[in-house]
Amino acid sequence: MSANTRRSILGWLAAIASAATLAGLVSCGDGVASSPATLVLRGGKVLTMDADRSVATAVAVYGNRIVAVGNDAAVASYIGPDTKVVELAGRTLLPGFIDAHIHPVLGAERLGQCSMDGETLTIEEILPRIQACVDAETNPAPDKWIQVVNVNPANFVATADDLDTISTTRPILMSGIDGHTAWVNHKALQLAGITKATPDPDGGQIERDANGEPTGFLKDAAQGLVAAVVPPLSLAEKMALTQQALDLARARGITTVQDAWASEAEMEVYAALADAGKLKMRVRATLASEIVDDEAEYERLIDLRARFANHPLIRANAVKLFSDGVIEYPTQTAAMITPYLDGKGNETANYGERYFEQDILNAYVARLDAEGFTVHTHSIGDFTTRAVLDAHQAAREQNGETDNRHQISHLQVVDPADFARFAELGVIANMQLFWALPDVYTIDAVQPYLQPARHRLMYPAGSLVRAGALLAGGSDWPVDVFPWDPMPNTPLAAAFMGITRTNPIPDDPLYGQVLNAGEAVTLDDMLAAYTINAAYATRMEAKHGSIEVGKIADFAVIDLDLETIAPEDLLYASVQMTVLDGEVVYDAPAVLAAPATSLRSVSALAANGRSRATRRNHDFCAQIAQAAHATHTPRAPTTHR
Numbered sequence: 001m002s003a004n005t006r007r008s009i010l011g012w013l014a015a016i017a018s019a020a021t022l023a024g025l026v027s028c029g030d031g032v033a034s035s036p037a038t039l040v041l042r043g044g045k046v047l048t049m050d051a052d053r054s055v056a057t058a059v060a061v062y063g064n065r066i067v068a069v070g071n072d073a074a075v076a077s078y079i080g081p082d083t084k085v086v087e088l089a090g091r092t093l094l095p096g097f098i099d100a101h102i103h104p105v106l107g108a109e110r111l112g113q114c115s116m117d118g119e120t121l122t123i124e125e126i127l128p129r130i131q132a133c134v135d136a137e138t139n140p141a142p143d144k145w146i147q148v149v150n151v152n153p154a155n156f157v158a159t160a161d162d163l164d165t166i167s168t169t170r171p172i173l174m175s176g177i178d179g180h181t182a183w184v185n186h187k188a189l190q191l192a193g194i195t196k197a198t199p200d201p202d203g204g205q206i207e208r209d210a211n212g213e214p215t216g217f218l219k220d221a222a223q224g225l226v227a228a229v230v231p232p233l234s235l236a237e238k239m240a241l242t243q244q245a246l247d248l249a250r251a252r253g254i255t256t257v258q259d260a261w262a263s264e265a266e267m268e269v270y271a272a273l274a275d276a277g278k279l280k281m282r283v284r285a286t287l288a289s290e291i292v293d294d295e296a297e298y299e300r301l302i303d304l305r306a307r308f309a310n311h312p313l314i315r316a317n318a319v320k321l322f323s324d325g326v327i328e329y330p331t332q333t334a335a336m337i338t339p340y341l342d343g344k345g346n347e348t349a350n351y352g353e354r355y356f357e358q359d360i361l362n363a364y365v366a367r368l369d370a371e372g373f374t375v376h377t378h379s380i381g382d383f384t385t386r387a388v389l390d391a392h393q394a395a396r397e398q399n400g401e402t403d404n405r406h407q408i409s410h411l412q413v414v415d416p417a418d419f420a421r422f423a424e425l426g427v428i429a430n431m432q433l434f435w436a437l438p439d440v441y442t443i444d445a446v447q448p449y450l451q452p453a454r455h456r457l458m459y460p461a462g463s464l465v466r467a468g469a470l471l472a473g474g475s476d477w478p479v480d481v482f483p484w485d486p487m488p489n490t491p492l493a494a495a496f497m498g499i500t501r502t503n504p505i506p507d508d509p510l511y512g513q514v515l516n517a518g519e520a521v522t523l524d525d526m527l528a529a530y531t532i533n534a535a536y537a538t539r540m541e542a543k544h545g546s547i548e549v550g551k552i553a554d555f556a557v558i559d560l561d562l563e564t565i566a567p568e569d570l571l572y573a574s575v576q577m578t579v580l581d582g583e584v585v586y587d588a589p590a591v592l593a594a595p596a597t598s599l600r601s602v603s604a605l606a607a608n609g610r611s612r613a614t615r616r617n618h619d620f621c622a623q624i625a626q627a628a629h630a631t632h633t634p635r636a637p638t639t640h641r
């Protein structure tokens with residue numbers, strides 16, 4: 001059954017592909033150029049990612065369309081006096097990458113803040129770094145907040161008095177990379193109204209000295225007292241920062257992003273960038289929803305979708321749900337079928353948190369499905385993934401097959417009984433396989449707390465693919481921000497992890513170890529996950545995701561021959577050119593032999609002994625989830641259909 005479904009999905013993709021080829025032939029005659037191409041790339045290895053996985057050497061483009069794919073001789077007739085010719089010289093040409101799970105606008109806000117990069121630092125070491133950030137500002141308003149992010153909170157102590165040495169007139173908010181800790185100066189305490197008399201909020205703590213005065217250290221929900229008084233960024237500031245984030249993405253060969261939590265504020269940023277002619281990125285938004293089965297909410301989502309229905313670069317025909325949290329100790333909010341262990345092999349009473357009652361989830365998913373939305377759900381735990389699949393099954397019973405390309409993201413643990421259900425229900429596995437290696441997140445913070453049989457199911461990409469699931473890939477940026485690379489989770493680096501599942505950091509205690517080798521997938525699986533499969537997941541495969549006549553000219557040029565290099569060279573492979581709509585939107589400076597896209601500096605970093613201190617903002621998802629969750633209390637459906 002599952003194999004059949006997979007074949008039918010693949011067959012369907014092939015049908016689409018040949019329809020596109022046919023369209024190309026119709027418009028281009030018998031392959032004879034009716035007019036010269038505007039762009040020709042030749043002499044390379046063109047991995048077309050078409051249904052046959054054809055390999056060519058050259059591509060001709062007219063405007064934003066691919067008009068010929070073949071060998072150099074076949075495209076020669078398309079070269080005219082004004083044709084821009086790019087000599088690939090053996091390099092790989094791929095369809096532009098589609099990052100199927102990323103948070104460009106939310107992540108961009110962090111780019112504008114003063115980052116401590118998760119390094120192990122004392123307050124004495126941090127203060128000069130904050131001062132350097134402050135000194136680098138041009139004409140800040142006298143009351144402008146100073147925001148410091150990515151502080152490593154392990155054994156870290158700081159007080160409002162320490163931060164007052166930077167400023168007593170400007171408020172300072174310094175946040176831990178774990179999402180659970182913050183330190184502020186007295187100005188920030190004053191603006192937030194935090195005094196000796198302020199009670200600890202539910203789920204939070206205001207640290208106090210012997211006299212009961214706040215020290216400036218805030219835990220969990222107490223951070224919200226300060227966050228509430230930090231002014232939001234202006235649209236212009238968000239646009240500038242988002243452009244920085246999208247520049248990083250373009251430099252990694254990405255031409256399409258699926259924003260995995262887009263509120264109206266995020267949509268406003270994309271729309272404004274597009275109106276200014278600056279977007280130069282396709283955006284498929286999965287809309288942030290209030291997650292209530294409520295007519296007004298459905299109307300809001302439908303209106304938002306309609307606003308972008310004919311936009312040249314933006315679509316908003318998907319909705320995002322958070323169905324649980326994260327699995328790492330001590331947060332452990334991912335909902336599990338079996339309870340978490342206490343770290344010593346004993347079961348606890350904790351099964352994680354389910355954010356929905358099943359009937360609410362069913363009603364919501366069925367209605368969104370009936371309205372034609374793609375439902376994109378965050379799910380980490382095996383209990384939650386089963387619940388979401390159940391909801392999709394219920395929706396199918398109610399609505400029939402709707403071809404809405406529903407997808408579940410992360411899939412950190414999936415019960416084997418559910419593997420085949422992805423293909424059966426047409427639910428896409430949207431995975432972040434850059435995380436599929438033995439490290440602090442999968443071993444130290446998880447292994448002692450999970451049943452061994454569950455731990456052996458971590459990131460089960462191989463099992464899902466074998467069971468016929470369509471695998472799409474995404475970075476979930478800004479979850480990974482390394483001191484030496486603000487966007488390290490690239491399609492190529494994820495491909496390395498997906499293929500090898502091996503820790504590549506030389507001085508890491510887990511260096512060279514493999515996470516569940518049986519769950520490895522192939523290079524083709526990984527390239528497809530970021531091209532044709534992600535195009536399918538975003539309903540863009542008729543025009544995108546492969547290099548075929550009639551499709552849109554979105555490309556990534558990689559400096560190495562991906563088919564002949566060793567897997568570890570994927571970490572060193574570099575994107576040298578990115579093309580969107582037939583236009584070069586990223587061209588690596590020739591001097592930039594060192595790539596923007598890789599872990600090339602891993603060994604240099606390891607030499608500094610810092611790799612172990614490098615931490616992910618792995619709670620990013622959890623923070624969004626909690627924020628989303630806090631804005632509403634799931635309640636009984638008010639409508640039924």
Ligand SMILES: [Zn+2]
Nearest residue numbers: 101260476621
């Ligand atoms: Zn995410």
Ligand SMILES: [Zn+2]
Nearest residue numbers: 378409410621
């Ligand atoms: Zn998530």
